[in-house]
Amino acid sequence: xxxxxxxxxxxxxxxxxxxxxxxxxxxxxxxxxxxxxxxxxxxxxxxxxxxxxxxxxxxxxxxxxxxxxxxxxxxxxxxxxxxxxxxxxxxxxxxxxxxxxxxxxxxxxxxxxxxxxxxxxxxxxxxxxxxxxxxxxxxxxxxxxxxxxxxxxxxxxxxxxxxxxxxxxxxxxxxxxxxxxxxxxxxxxxxxxxxxxxxxxxxxxxxxxxxxxxxxxxxxxxxxxxxxxxxxxxxxxxxxxxxxxxxxxxxxxxxxxxxxxxxxxxxxxxxxxxxxxxxxxxxxxxxxxxxxxxxxxxxxxxxxxxxxxxxxxxxxxxxxxxxxxxxxxxxxxxxxxxxxxxxxxxxxxxxxxxxxxxxxxxxxxxxxxxxxxxxx
Amino acid sequence: xxxxxxxxxxxxxxxxxxxxxxxxxxxxxxxxxxxxxxxxxxxxxxxxxxxxxxxxxxxxxxxxxxxxxxxxxxxxxxxxxxxxxxxxx
Ligand code: SF4
Numbered sequence: 272x273x274x275x276x277x278x279x280x281x282x283x284x285x286x287x288x289x290x291x292x293x294x295x296x297x298x299x300x301x302x303x304x305x306x307x308x309x310x311x312x313x314x315x316x317x318x319x320x321x322x323x324x325x326x327x328x329x330x331x332x333x334x335x336x337x338x339x340x341x342x343x344x345x346x347x348x349x350x351x352x353x354x355x356x357x358x359x360x361x362x363x364x365x366x367x368x369x370x371x372x373x374x375x376x377x378x379x380x381x382x383x384x385x386x387x388x389x390x391x392x393x394x395x396x397x398x399x400x401x402x403x404x405x406x407x408x409x410x411x412x413x414x415x416x417x418x419x420x421x422x423x424x425x426x427x428x429x430x431x432x433x434x435x436x437x438x439x440x441x442x443x444x445x446x447x448x449x450x451x452x453x454x455x456x457x458x459x460x461x462x463x464x465x466x467x468x469x470x471x472x473x474x475x476x477x478x479x480x481x482x483x484x485x486x487x488x489x490x491x492x493x494x495x496x497x498x499x500x501x502x503x504x505x506x507x508x509x510x511x512x513x514x515x516x517x518x519x520x521x522x523x524x525x526x527x528x529x530x531x532x533x534x535x536x537x538x539x540x541x542x543x544x545x546x547x548x549x550x551x552x553x554x555x556x557x558x559x560x561x562x563x564x565x566x567x568x569x570x571x572x573x574x575x576x577x578x579x580x581x582x583x584x585x586x587x588x589x590x591x592x593x594x595x596x597x598x599x600x601x602x603x604x605x606x607x608x609x610x611x612x613x614x615x616x617x618x619x620x621x622x623x624x625x626x627x628x629x630x631x632x633x634x635x636x637x638x639x640x641x642x643x644x645x646x647x
Numbered sequence: 648x649x650x651x652x653x654x655x656x657x658x659x660x661x662x663x664x665x666x667x668x669x670x671x672x673x674x675x676x677x678x679x680x681x682x683x684x685x686x687x688x689x690x691x692x693x694x695x696x697x698x699x700x701x702x703x704x705x706x707x708x709x710x711x712x713x714x715x716x717x718x719x720x721x722x723x724x725x726x727x728x729x730x731x732x733x734x735x736x
Contacts, residue, residue: 308649316718336649362697363729364649389733390698392679396734412697415651418682419699467651470694470702494711523694523702532682532701622722623649 287499288322294506301327307465308335308623315632317495330595333447336412337364337621341549343579345370352383359385360394361409371581391423398435407570409438415467417441418532421539438570446557456596461505464490473528481514492520550590589616599626650726651694653709656687677735
């Protein structure tokens with residue numbers, strides 16, 4: 272495969288790795304966060320850490336949309352699904368996410384009708400096909416997904432559908448990054464910026480990270496060489512004392528994002544004053560809800576939503592994992608009580624979640640081997 | 648749902664201007680291309696996320712992305728199955 276080799280060439284990877292090593296200052300440690308679950312996946316799958324000098328540590332960020340939904344919102348969705356005539360719809364990834372009182376699958380076993388859809392447009396179709404039901408779409412996701420919900424709302428409005436609403440749980444990545452930067456637990460040296468989110472929001476929203484926090488950001492592609500090249504660029508910035516936003520993934524990410532998508536979001540949604548993130552707690556202006564003009568499509572307006580708050584299970588350390596403070600395998604229940612089949616925390620549910628990625632690839636990283644030996 | 652899957656546009660304006668037929672892993676699907684500032688043309692590759700084309704990419708990028716996705720195994724299979732079950736119009 273000619274095309275793929277371009278992004279995978281082992282020799283180029285080794286050359287990049289050598290240049291990264293050469294940029295390491297003796298005695299200094301470097302910690303970079305990859306914000307996006309897609310990057311986490313590439314890093315494990317291709318053993319990127321094995322290419323890197325020991326001084327460099329990669330930690331996983333909060334960029335897995337399923338992982339950050341708090342249990343209370345799952346319970347709220349189940350409450351909605353229990354209302355008369357409601358047909359609840361959701362992406363497949365949400366079905367196994369545990370709420371305080373079980374998952375959507377568990378709830379269906381007790382009689383609710385929560386169906387998996389691939390696209391919000393499928394939920395719209397279900398509304399057209401079932402005029403006697405109230406179809407609710409549980410919207411989740413970062414700015415990558417919010418435009419799709421927004422476009423679906425515009426369509427619903429154009430058709431004046433009376434039996435369609437959205438339970439909006441869209442979150443925005445920048446306030447989460449800021450919360451992590453402000454948290455005293457972790458000292459980061461730079462970020463691999465998310466790929467797909469940036470196709471929508473562009474690179475400018477990360478500029479405050481460079482300006483106010485003095486940390487470099489490189490928006491990265493998903494290929495192994497993309498990640499290595501992005502780490503190289505971060506190292507170069509640090510070596511040269513720069514802190515800037517760079518776009519390594521310019522072949523897909525426009526610097527200013529996607530204006531059509533941003534307009535659709537702006538037209539239908541507004542920022543919530545605050546929103547609870549699993550493990551991270553309440554973060555101001557970090558999530559979206561529908562604008563007043565779209566209140567008739569807002570499940571939170573149409574129905575009574577209890578606003579359940581549930582503390583995460585004691586055993587669960589997803590918050591620490593989402594902040595990058597703990598590696599997934601350091602969670603006490605990892606791989607024992609918590610597996611993809613019986614997830615306790617959300618990071619184990621989605622294949623993009625850090626715990627699931629670790630579990631599926633069973634990677635014993637250098638640190639893990641070292642610490643396993645030390646702990647013996 | 649986190650995945651963005653590459654597909655090749657085979658027909659534009661199916662039923663409505665913002666809909667296009669796209670071939671993904673040998674299967675033709677209707678997707679919404681209304682988020683693209685410039686409407687795609689047949690032969691263009693797009694990255695599809697939850698039924699919407701998010702961006703136009705070149706063929707090299709599309710093939711590389713496909714290779715990455717195929718390595719995902721089950722997660723990619725599930726996404727394709729979901730896409731196959733979807734009816735966008
Ligand atoms: S192993 Fe399970 S409980 Fe522990 S952090 Fe990961 S998902 Fe959460």
